[in-house]
Amino acid sequence: MGGSASSAMPGAASATATAILLQLGGAAFLYAILKAEEGWQVVSLLGLLGFGFYVLERFPWLSDFATSRLARVPIVTMATAAVIVLGFPFLVGSNTYILHLLIVAQLYAVLALALNFQLGSANIPNFATGASYGIGAYVSALLAINFGMSFWLTLPFAALAATLFGFIIGIPSMRTRDTYLALVTIAFGVVVHQLLNNFDWTGGPNGLVGIPAPSLFGHSFADPLQVLGWTLPSHANFYYLSAALVMVAIVTAHRLHNSRIGLAWNALRADEIAAKAQGINVAWYKVLAFAVDAFLAAFAGTIYAFYVSYISPDNFTFLVSVTIMTMVIVGGMDNIFGVIVGAFLLTILPEKLRAFSDYRLLFFGVVIIGFLMIRPQGLFPQRLRHYGGRR
Amino acid sequence: MSVLLEVESVTMRFGGLVALDDVSFSIGSGAVLAVIGPNGAGKSTLFNVITGVYKPSSGRVEFDGSDITGTPTYEVVRRGIARTFQSSRLFSDLSVLDNVVIGMHTRTKAGVLDVLFRHGVSRREMAACVEKAETLLRAAPGDLYEQRYRPAGTLAQADRRRLEIARALASRPKLLLLDEPSAGMDEAETDALVADIVRLRAEQPELSVILIEHDMRVVQAFPEHVMCIDYGRRIAEGSFEAVRTDPRVQEAYLGTASTHA
Numbered sequence: 001m002g003g004s005a006s007s008a009m010p011g012a013a014s015a016t017a018t019a020i021l022l023q024l025g026g027a028a029f030l031y032a033i034l035k036a037e038e039g040w041q042v043v044s045l046l047g048l049l050g051f052g053f054y055v056l057e058r059f060p061w062l063s064d065f066a067t068s069r070l071a072r073v074p075i076v077t078m079a080t081a082a083v084i085v086l087g088f089p090f091l092v093g094s095n096t097y098i099l100h101l102l103i104v105a106q107l108y109a110v111l112a113l114a115l116n117f118q119l120g121s122a123n124i125p126n127f128a129t130g131a132s133y134g135i136g137a138y139v140s141a142l143l144a145i146n147f148g149m150s151f152w153l154t155l156p157f158a159a160l161a162a163t164l165f166g167f168i169i170g171i172p173s174m175r176t177r178d179t180y181l182a183l184v185t186i187a188f189g190v191v192v193h194q195l196l197n198n199f200d201w202t203g204g205p206n207g208l209v210g211i212p213a214p215s216l217f218g219h220s221f222a223d224p225l226q227v228l229g230w231t232l233p234s235h236a237n238f239y240y241l242s243a244a245l246v247m248v249a250i251v252t253a254h255r256l257h258n259s260r261i262g263l264a265w266n267a268l269r270a271d272e273i274a275a276k277a278q279g280i281n282v283a284w285y286k287v288l289a290f291a292v293d294a295f296l297a298a299f300a301g302t303i304y305a306f307y308v309s310y311i312s313p314d315n316f317t318f319l320v321s322v323t324i325m326t327m328v329i330v331g332g333m334d335n336i337f338g339v340i341v342g343a344f345l346l347t348i349l350p351e352k353l354r355a356f357s358d359y360r361l362l363f364f365g366v367v368i369i370g371f372l373m374i375r376p377q378g379l380f381p382q383r384l385r386h387y388g389g390r391r
Numbered sequence: 392m393s394v395l396l397e398v399e400s401v402t403m404r405f406g407g408l409v410a411l412d413d414v415s416f417s418i419g420s421g422a423v424l425a426v427i428g429p430n431g432a433g434k435s436t437l438f439n440v441i442t443g444v445y446k447p448s449s450g451r452v453e454f455d456g457s458d459i460t461g462t463p464t465y466e467v468v469r470r471g472i473a474r475t476f477q478s479s480r481l482f483s484d485l486s487v488l489d490n491v492v493i494g495m496h497t498r499t500k501a502g503v504l505d506v507l508f509r510h511g512v513s514r515r516e517m518a519a520c521v522e523k524a525e526t527l528l529r530a531a532p533g534d535l536y537e538q539r540y541r542p543a544g545t546l547a548q549a550d551r552r553r554l555e556i557a558r559a560l561a562s563r564p565k566l567l568l569l570d571e572p573s574a575g576m577d578e579a580e581t582d583a584l585v586a587d588i589v590r591l592r593a594e595q596p597e598l599s600v601i602l603i604e605h606d607m608r609v610v611q612a613f614p615e616h617v618m619c620i621d622y623g624r625r626i627a628e629g630s631f632e633a634v635r636t637d638p639r640v641q642e643a644y645l646g647t648a649s650t651h652a
Contacts, residue, residue, distance in 0.1 A: 152501075197516050201566065242512060249475055252507060253508055255506050255510055255513070256503075256506055256507070258491075258508040258514075258517065259501060259508055259517060260496060260499050260501055260513070260516070260517065260520075261501075261502075261503060261511050263485075263489060263492060263493050263496075264496060265483050266482065266483070266485055266489070266493075267493045267496075269483060270481075270482035270484055271480050271481075271483075273444075273476075273480060273631075274476065274480035274481070275482075275493075276444075276463075276464040276468075276494050277442065277464060277474055277476070277480075278468065278469065278494050278496050278558070278561060278562065279464075279465045279466075279496045279497035280493075280496050280498075280541070281463070281465045281466030282465070289505065292503070344556055380432060382484075384486045384540060385486065385488075385489055385540065386540060387488070387517075387518075387521045
């Protein structure tokens with residue numbers, strides 16, 4: 001596979017330079033938009049982004065060029081990414097607001113990756129990801145408050161509970177499709193919200209208060225993080241924790257995408273009848289997509305609960321599910337990188353464009369309609385698998 | 392020659408419409424059966440009943456010694472029946488190679504836990520699939536192998552048919568059902584298709600084939616066993632020559648000349 005093909009590939013040195021520069025450029029853009037205070041700064045950065053995608057649209061070979069260079073030196077690419085992710089809090093310093101935005105963006109990235117299994121890989125609409133997220137948060141919070149369980153111990157329980165929920169909402173997917181299935185998932189999401197609102201043991205509309213901070217090797221996540229003489233605010237603990245979860249989500253997504261399961265999802269997305277004729281148990285794979293989605297969403301929910309230490313049903317409304325869906329559509333269905341970019345953009349932009357804060361749902365609606373009209377494949381379209389070979 | 396597939400008095404009703412009316416036939420392993428009949432005669436319905444897309448209103452389908460009447464499609468495929476569709480149904484946004492790899496779904500077994508926690512196992516399985524798929528594409532007629540990274544939806548019509556057959560073969564079937572494989576092909580391509588089927592049978596003498604065909608060039612290449620269906624009923628069965636000259640078959644295709652007499 002390697003030998004003869006690699007001779008046509010770009011040289012390692014220039015690929016290394018491209019990989020590092022591209023990623024530093026991305027990080028610089030992220031830093032700039034996080035630091036932007038004035039409206040005109042945000043708007044001009046958005047203009048820059050729009051121009052970038054216009055160029056990509058006009059010269060499609062650019063994205064092939066970039067991805068082939070990044071893929072040429074995977075170790076360099078990953079090392080650069082690791083340095084950027086680990087170093088970002090030092091760059092931000094004591095600005096806890098930016099750290100907070102980054103934590104939320106990372107949790108949303110996990111949620112969007114979770115939904116991507118369904119919406120992207122299998123084209124199954126699901127408006128209940130927010131509910132799975134909530135179930136993860138509530139289960140872990142309840143276990144921690146009532147039984148004094150540690151954060152780490154609650155993780156598997158939360159994931160298990162949400163996965164069960166995923167299986168349950170997956171069952172109607174065997175019989176309903178498209179719009180009707182979307183309605184069923186909306187109903188499930190609303191039911192979960194209402195139950196959380198009305199049960200006594202979930203604290204009703206007041207939610208759960210006083211979720212203890214996790215600790216690791218005796219270091220409480222409520223304390224500032226001391227690294228090599230640097231002191232980072234306590235938010236940094238959760239920043240690194242959610243970054244680790246994003247890593248887990250990326251590995252999960254990547255492995256599933258490149259397995260027979262990812263292929264089966266893609267097959268039933270393209271043509272359900274033909275998928276059955278290849279021996280794919282379509283009903284099972286649909287339910288599985290719901291379960292995997294709920295599983296990952298529960299992890300995000302658990303971290304969220306311990307991060308804010310106070311949760312209420314209003315954190316897990318229908319709007320959250322719509323937000324996640326928008327992120328997947330904007331970023332690019334079935335493209336792991338695209339989905340993460342979508343999550344970051346749509347977490348940070350509404351915060352920066354405060355003028356829109358009252359019209360958040362409208363904002364998401366306009367963004368979805370705009371994308372479906374102008375760029376239905378999303379910012380980063382899905383890519384064909386190449387199995388180590390070249391086009 | 393042992394019997395591979397036995398269809399026993401299968402009737403398929405959709406409301407008031409009788410799509411198949413008491414159809415029986417059997418096919419041995421290594422044999423070819425050509426099914427002919429006018430449009431709407433129930434030929435594709437027959438395939439759908441055999442592959443479990445429909446559960447017949449009455450009757451039995453027995454394959455390889457066990458009853459598969461109404462067995463779900465994915466299970467039927469696992470047991471060794473693969474099919475192509477009349478209007479080719481490829482996964483058009485996936486690559487040619489992926490289409491064939493998906494065809495091996497029943498011959499691989501990595502589950503979610505394997506994929507996530509025993510990554511090496513699932514990766515090796517996929518690598519083996521890709522290798523087998525490339526072998527199949529190289530063996531396929533035309534230049535499918537060279538086009539393996541193209542989206543299947545961008546292939547030319549004849550290549551789409553070839554890819555569908557390659558994808559069906561990927562599941563290593565005992566019985567291959569071809570629904571009008573020559574549709575949309577010109578004469579040269581049709582001859583090439585016949586040559587492919589002949590070659591395939593030489594390579595896999597155990598493989599049985601049922602083909603639905605309109606093109607008599609294809610049917611007469613496999614003249615041993617031909618069955619004609621009209622209005623859901625089997626009206627003739629036997630050698631190509633016997634079926635072709637059967638008055639009921641001529642009536643079905645050409646209309647009744649005798650009513651004027």
